[in-house]
Amino acid sequence: MHRNTTPLKAIAAGAAMLMALTACGSDDGNQPTGVSDSALAFDSAKYTTINVTIDGVQVPVRWYREVCYVAKPTAVAATQATLGGSTTTIANTACGYQSMNIFVPESAAASNDTALYFAVNNGGWFASYIKASVTDGASFDSATSNVGAALKAGYVFIDVATRSRGLAAADGSYPGKAPAPVVDAKAAIRYLRLNDARMPGSASRIVVNGTSGGGALSSIIGASGNSPDYLPYLAAVGAAGIDANGGSTLRDDVLAINAYCPITDLGNADLHYEWLYTAFGTRAAVGRNPNPAGSAQLAAKFPAYQQGLKLTGSSGAALTADNMMDQIRQEVTRSAEVYMAAGGTIADLGEAMAYTSGAATRTYTNDWIDVDNATKKVVSLDMEKYLKFVATQATLKAAPAFDQTGMTITGASGESNLFGTASEKYSNFTEYGWDNNDVHGDGIGYDDTGISASRHFGLVTTPVMAQVKLINPMAYIGTTADTAPYWYVRHGTRDRDTAFTVSINLARALQADTGVQEVNYRLAWNQPHAGNYDVPEAMAWIAQTLKAAATKGL
Structure with missing residues (x-):
């Protein structure tokens, strides 16, 4: 994987973290050196065989069910809010937001080099409970289903759950605040790195797929590979490859990103x-x-x-x-x-x-x-x-489109509950949002605190500005982070959910990064806010990317 040489564009991570990064790079699953590594060993025999049909052909698949990828998962409440505003009851309160379902086509069970198709499912940056895109007896058309196409290609398909906004912990706190979804995704990648020798496929050939908030999560995963900024958070959840000194013994960079309509640069x-x-x-x-x-x-x-x-x-x-x-x-x-x-x-x-x-x-x-x-x-x-x-x-979002919680002018929430401390239900994360918050009694904004945004966001006790950076790929592209070398980004020509300028800037920044090998960017004709509408094209790109990466030794 490449190493960029241009200076950091954002605040330095601190000497201790930078020193810890020097230990990063070992992927030897047989020599665990992280504090939690022994608790995160993959059991290759613990699977159920299910059968699916892809393009009329029966395909046996090994299902490794709800693999918890951290040693210290967050206990959550049984009742959780959904993106649509309703509630749902979950079964796995112990690790349901920090697990992954791993599906291995039987044809690839003995392969050490097939790709890992790593799917994140965070619509609207909302917390993503563990899901199973592959079920026994399911039927797929590989021309329209990215799940079926990935399995048909012989890739290991992974459904990844992560904490994020809206999540309620068992103790009443809000553990999904940024950078929780990024930390969890990185922890899942580190789990795959740690267990690479024990698992089918290659953890050096991870392709991350996501749409909307998931497209944004894919983008920051791809941009911030191996950044020491995340090490304290990874240590806190018991991620693989974090040693007793808080340093890293594993990598969390990935090979390729397949992102749709990323809601990013919040x-x-x-x-x-x-x-x-x-x-x-x-x-x-x-x-x-x-x-x-x-x-x-x-x-x-x-x-x-x-x-x-x-x-x-x-x-x-x-x-x-x-x-x-x-x-x-x-x-x-x-x-x-x-x-x-x-x-x-x-x-x-x-x-x-x-x-x-x-x-x-x-x-x-x-x-x-x-x-x-x-x-x-x-x-x-x-x-x-x-x-x-x-x-x-679709109706335009009211201004401000993304940081509007606490403003009676809109009645909507935006992404404000992705920010703030674990004890705060939400926090405005922009100067405009904070200074114009007019909901009295929420403890947020100038109206309740008497402190302006410019002063509040500069306080040591305020995590918001660090949170904004830690989920923004623009803060890491072109820095010492190991940004993914291959990118496929699509944004529909009739998508009003975020401005076209967001994805254009992302693409142009990636193109300027000397370590990035390819940026396949386009506004997708006549597509709304959606993803995986171009499965044959995207899968062909992934196949070409894997071939090109192998040629370059990546």
Whole structure:
């Protein structure tokens, strides 16, 4: 795996952590040196054989059920909240959020080099309880199911559960605060590294797959490989490869990332969103502008933020707010032309354009893109009308889109409960969110504390700024972290859940990282906020990536 040489962009981790990293790198499962390693030995005989059908062919699969990947799992309450706002009762309160289901096609049971397809399932950054994507008697079409396609390819398929926002502990605390989901995913990877010699497949060939919050989790896993920033958190959960001094004896970097619509860069996501949907007056045009002053305030901060990233666009020039709209236009144009080149047809101007929204197929009069289907080229694209089209696919989030808990103006929550201490139900994590919190009695915000965000976030006792960094891939790409060398990132052209600028910046930062071998990025034509809609293409990329990595000795 590569080692970047450019300086750290964020706060130094501290001398003790940096010294601990020097021990990192040993993957010898026969010589456990971590404090918890002996408690995390994989039992290769502890499986149940189930049978599934893939493309009409019966495939026997070994199921290693609910393997707990930490030695000190968090005991959680039996009743948990869900992303949709309801509740659910769980069976495994001891390790149900820190376990993984491992599925091994019998054909790969004796293989030491097949890939590990590592699926994270954190919709909306919400806590992900252990799940089983593979069940006895299930039937898969490998053209539409990434699960079936992975098993058919002979990969080990792993469903990974992690703590994250919304999780309630048995003692009434909130143990899913950032960076819990990243720590748990890294702990699972370390478990696989520790037991590499005992398990089918190769822990050096991990491909991480995720959508939405899972796409964001995939991205930070891929960006922050082996960073010492996470070592104290890993030690606290009893992760493999953490020695008595808090140093690392194992790696947690991965080979490849397969991420869809990543909800990431949360500390700046509100700026992205308001800039995108106010630049052409989109909010006002679709009647979704409940906080115009706040939208304007947030949007005004985007240009300076974007300038500070020092990224370059496709032309090689600096990527700034002044040319970002043109960059989006280029990506949407490329998306349409790739679609037409593959045999797709796009409605002419003034004609009905069909699209799928949930379970329903709807039509929309195309007033924003003019194409020549014969030459498979885009003639013109009206960005103002395009953004209005996107904003009709799903109601725009109110401003601020991501840090809105504690504001009576919206009534929604965003991702605010991913931040704060374990004793706090949530914490605003941006200056705007904190200073404009107007729900009295929640103990959060200037209204309750009398402390401004600029002062509060600088206090030693406030973990929020560190939490924001620890889940943000932009803080680790181009640093001494071992960023994954291969990336496949997709963001739908009609996805309004996060701004297109978020994924564009992610792609451009990765392309500038000299240790990254390939960035396969595209806005996916006519796709909403979703993932795994391009299974044949994604699986072909994974196969090519594995071949290329083997050639390069990765």
